[in-house]
Amino acid sequence: MRIELVKRPQQSALYSALSPFFALALTLIAGAIMFSLLGKNPLDALYYYFIDPLREMWSLHELAVKAAPLILIAVGLSVCFLSNNWNIGAEGQFIIGAMAGSILPVMYPDFQSWIVLPLMLIMSMVGGAAYAAIPALLKTRFNTNEILTSLMLVYVAQLFLDWMVRGPWRNPAGMNFPETRNFHEYAVLPEIWPDSGRAHWGFVFALVAALLVWFMLSKTLRGFEVKVLGQSPRAGRFAGFSASKMVFFAFIVSGALAGLAGISEVSGAIGQLRPTISPGYGFAAIIVAFLGRLNPLGIVAAGLVLALSYLGGEAAQISIGVSDKVVRAFQGMLLFFVLGCDTLIHYRIRLVRTALSKAEVSHGNA
Amino acid sequence: MTATLETHGANLLEVRGLTKIFGTLKACDGIDLTVGKGEIHALLGENGAGKSTLVKMLFGSLEPNAGEIRWNGEPVRIANPHAARKLGIGMVFQHFSLFDALTAAENIALSLDDETPIATIAAKAKALSYSYGLPLDPYSLVGDLSVGERQRIEIIRCLLQTPELIILDEPTSVLTPQEADKLFETLERLRAEGKSILYISHRLEEVKRMCDRATVLRHGKVVGHCDPRKETASSLARMMVGSEVLSVVRPPAEGAGKAATLLEIRNLTRKPATPFSIPLRNINLSVKAGEVIGIAGVAGNGQGEFFEAVSGEATQPDAVTVRIRDKDAGHLSITGRRMLGAAFVPEERLGHGAAPRMKLSENLLLSRYATDRKAFLGSFGLVQGSAIVKAAQRIIEAMDVRKSAPDPEAAALSGGNLQKFIIGRELDRQPAVMVVNQPTWGVDAGAAARIRQALIELARSGSAVLVISQDLDELFEISDSIAVMHNGELSKPLPIAEATLEKIGLLMGGAEPGHVEPVAEVA
Numbered sequence: 001m002r003i004e005l006v007k008r009p010q011q012s013a014l015y016s017a018l019s020p021f022f023a024l025a026l027t028l029i030a031g032a033i034m035f036s037l038l039g040k041n042p043l044d045a046l047y048y049y050f051i052d053p054l055r056e057m058w059s060l061h062e063l064a065v066k067a068a069p070l071i072l073i074a075v076g077l078s079v080c081f082l083s084n085n086w087n088i089g090a091e092g093q094f095i096i097g098a099m100a101g102s103i104l105p106v107m108y109p110d111f112q113s114w115i116v117l118p119l120m121l122i123m124s125m126v127g128g129a130a131y132a133a134i135p136a137l138l139k140t141r142f143n144t145n146e147i148l149t150s151l152m153l154v155y156v157a158q159l160f161l162d163w164m165v166r167g168p169w170r171n172p173a174g175m176n177f178p179e180t181r182n183f184h185e186y187a188v189l190p191e192i193w194p195d196s197g198r199a200h201w202g203f204v205f206a207l208v209a210a211l212l213v214w215f216m217l218s219k220t221l222r223g224f225e226v227k228v229l230g231q232s233p234r235a236g237r238f239a240g241f242s243a244s245k246m247v248f249f250a251f252i253v254s255g256a257l258a259g260l261a262g263i264s265e266v267s268g269a270i271g272q273l274r275p276t277i278s279p280g281y282g283f284a285a286i287i288v289a290f291l292g293r294l295n296p297l298g299i300v301a302a303g304l305v306l307a308l309s310y311l312g313g314e315a316a317q318i319s320i321g322v323s324d325k326v327v328r329a330f331q332g333m334l335l336f337f338v339l340g341c342d343t344l345i346h347y348r349i350r351l352v353r354t355a356l357s358k359a360e361v362s363h364g365n366a
Numbered sequence: 367m368t369a370t371l372e373t374h375g376a377n378l379l380e381v382r383g384l385t386k387i388f389g390t391l392k393a394c395d396g397i398d399l400t401v402g403k404g405e406i407h408a409l410l411g412e413n414g415a416g417k418s419t420l421v422k423m424l425f426g427s428l429e430p431n432a433g434e435i436r437w438n439g440e441p442v443r444i445a446n447p448h449a450a451r452k453l454g455i456g457m458v459f460q461h462f463s464l465f466d467a468l469t470a471a472e473n474i475a476l477s478l479d480d481e482t483p484i485a486t487i488a489a490k491a492k493a494l495s496y497s498y499g500l501p502l503d504p505y506s507l508v509g510d511l512s513v514g515e516r517q518r519i520e521i522i523r524c525l526l527q528t529p530e531l532i533i534l535d536e537p538t539s540v541l542t543p544q545e546a547d548k549l550f551e552t553l554e555r556l557r558a559e560g561k562s563i564l565y566i567s568h569r570l571e572e573v574k575r576m577c578d579r580a581t582v583l584r585h586g587k588v589v590g591h592c593d594p595r596k597e598t599a600s601s602l603a604r605m606m607v608g609s610e611v612l613s614v615v616r617p618p619a620e621g622a623g624k625a626a627t628l629l630e631i632r633n634l635t636r637k638p639a640t641p642f643s644i645p646l647r648n649i650n651l652s653v654k655a656g657e658v659i660g661i662a663g664v665a666g667n668g669q670g671e672f673f674e675a676v677s678g679e680a681t682q683p684d685a686v687t688v689r690i691r692d693k694d695a696g697h698l699s700i701t702g703r704r705m706l707g708a709a710f711v712p713e714e715r716l717g718h719g720a721a722p723r724m725k726l727s728e729n730l731l732l733s734r735y736a737t738d739r740k741a742f743l744g745s746f747g748l749v750q751g752s753a754i755v756k757a758a759q760r761i762i763e764a765m766d767v768r769k770s771a772p773d774p775e776a777a778a779l780s781g782g783n784l785q786k787f788i789i790g791r792e793l794d795r796q797p798a799v800m801v802v803n804q805p806t807w808g809v810d811a812g813a814a815a816r817i818r819q820a821l822i823e824l825a826r827s828g829s830a831v832l833v834i835s836q837d838l839d840e841l842f843e844i845s846d847s848i849a850v851m852h853n854g855e856l857s858k859p860l861p862i863a864e865a866t867l868e869k870i871g872l873l874m875g876g877a878e879p880g881h882v883e884p885v886a887e888v889a
């Protein structure tokens with residue numbers, strides 16, 4: 001017996017629109033099963049996971065803190081994925097962006113001025129974009145697979161950061177802890193409403209980026225070019241659009257946004273560089289991008305959902321004592337169900353029994 | 367007479383009230399059709415008449431909304447192509463689905479469900495192909511075969527499954543006249559063996575010559591069943607279109623000798639870009655204002671490569687190789703060449719000339735965002751939505767494009783209607799140079815006449831028109847001179863007054879392209 005995917009002649013527009021919600025519902029059901037297998041009351045667990053974090057103001061701020069990098073990265077990734085460039089290395093671009101942005105406060109701590117922060121933001125974007133340009137260059141020059149190269153560069157970035165904070169950039173007054181010095185006041189991304197919580201301007205950057213990219217994709221010739229080259233490369237060539245320039249454009253935009261997310265996280269939420277600065281934002285953002293239907297406005301909503309899964313994971317760890325790995329499991333299930341629902345809208349499953357194939361011609365009067 | 371008796375005696379396939387609805391469009395509306403044992407049944411209709419939808423339902427690729435299919439008198443539900451093959455329905459598609467890098471036998475093996483060894487398949491295929499007069503070497507690479515030979519693979523693949531009913535979708539549209547004759551012999555042998563054939567074609571002469579009965583569709587409905595032998599080509603065309611098909615009028619080109627050369631190709635040579643493409647060898651051609659030049663040739667002789675080189679999808683190392691309106695364009699991209707006043711229509715509609723999942727208005731922007739920048743784009747590259755929708759509407763009206771929604775996706779249109787839109791998109795800007803590859807491939811008589819007339823009118827209004835086509839009738843109808851492309855070489859253009867089917871046919875078969883004139887003198 002084998003399983004075949006058969007393309008459906010027509011796709012339901014309604015189901016396409018509902019697909020992310022089906023995926024969410026299925027994730028919740030699968031999550032409930034997972035909790036009961038872990039010996040926890042599934043309703044309690046889901047409550048702590050998804051409702052409790054939304055009940056207090058400070059906690060909503062935390063949601064924005066977590067959602068900011070996810071949205072920023074995913075918005076950039078939507079440009080990549082729509083143009084058929086599979087940038088899986090946003091995590092690496094996030095890290096390199098954060099490091100490039102940290103050069104001023106770490107290496108020149110005495111240079112203190114209001115201009116430091118804008119320079120940091122710009123340098124982070126340049127750093128992230130430059131790092132993303134590597135797989136773009138390899139793809140256009142040597143026809144390498146960008147999925148592999150961008151993914152492998154993540155590990156390079158992670159180890160580079162690890163080495164820098166343990167070695168050259170270690171805080172001289174930090175008792176040998178693997179951290180850089182704390183950023184000075186001019187290098188810290190301010191909070192939006194300091195009175196009520198920790199949310200910093202990174203969240204505003206995310207919303208602005210989502211709006212700008214949405215406008216670019218839906219209203220301008222450049223957005224048209226992104227979609228044409230992604231959907232039918234040959235028609236794009238006929239239109240006179242350059243596929244290799246688009247590879248660079250998509251990688252540079254997403255790299256710059258990932259880099260901006262990196263510096264926002266480091267200077268807004270953490271305040272220094274550490275061996276690990278991201279709980280996998282660059283990978284979770286792939287889920288966000290697809291859950292948001294590759295639409296920047298949808299991505300804002302999807303980013304908040306994924307941010308909730310991080311917060312819920314922490315909350316559930318404290319209140320009911322489940323492992324923090326549950327977060328990863330949730331994210332994995334969510335991506336699985338999103339892709340699964342999308343696939344089943346376009347294809348149906350057919351079981352083929354190799355021996356009994358006569359049964360497939362069903363007679364109308366039977 | 368036996369055939370006639372059998373036709374009335376046993377119906378192999380009976381279709382009653384078959385209906386398929388896409389959105390608000392009834393693509394097939396209560397179709398009735400019977401195919402008897404041992405008959406060749408023609409299915410005629412304009413593009414968008416519902417022929418493809420009907421055969422897709424018969425072959426299980428689409429599910430009907432209503433109606434009944436009876437096979438040997440028993441109602442059946444054909445859920446998928448696999449079920450259709452099990453019943454004994456085989457289909458040869460218009461577009462081949464073969465892998466270039468595999469051998470003929472391997473391609474056949476891919477479509478068979480059981481795990482027969484390749485050697486057995488090859489032996490069977492060879493025996494079958496010779497017994498039907500379609501000689502085929504099962505171990506040859508598909509990439510090396512001509513289009514006619516590729517079609518043989520598809521037919522043999524279909525015959526290996528011993529079908530009772532064979533559906534052929536526009537089988538002769540890619541063949542030379544000689545290859546087509548061979549195919550007809552095969553079909554007649556199959557009929558003599560009692561197999562039934564459902565033959566889709568828009569070439570009325572063929573239908574008259576071979577088919578026992580015909581069913582004519584228009585706008586998704588059956589408009590009549592008839593005996594094509596008792597009809598004339600024009601009466602059949604009238605049934606299909608619902609009115610007289612206007613024959614194309616070609617007024618004489620005036621003062622063509624003195625007119626300026628608008629498109630010139632000098633010593634164009636191009637190495638093969640992929641292992642399966644044809645190198646171009648030293649091609650020279652000039653097209654003057656006011657004239658239509660046709661390029662004939664069997665498919666796969668370098669036409670696609672030539673089109674890419676002329677359009678600028680592939681640029682040339684030497685700028686003087688292609689000159690448009692007296693400017694060197696060899697280095698220019700397709701956009702640069704468009705800005706010089708040239709327009710291009712490629713062979714493939716979906717995925718090349720148009721992006722399938724994009725609306726017609728967006729597809730308008732595809733080829734005209736640069737030339738009509740002022741009309742369609744605002745500052746910062748902002749797309750003027752209302753302007754492109756309005757322009758698309760203008761083209762839809764001018765070319766009589768039929769569609770099921772105000773601004774549908776390109777893929778939702780039938781082939782002929784999409785082609786009308788793509789041609790109309792370029793005509794709308796009155797290009798000085800127009801290069802078209804296969805303008806009416808798979809397009810019905812009514813739409814084809816309209817497209818051809820439009821191309822002639824464009825030339826007579828002072829533009830240079832270059833048409834690459836495999837349809838000789840079309841080229842004779844519209845061209846002022848015809849050149850032939852064979853194996854990457856282009857013959858000198860023959861003025862239409864001197865060109866005969868025989869001369870062109872010889873050149874298509876490879877009779878030394880360089881020596882056209884001596885042949886003409888002898889003849």
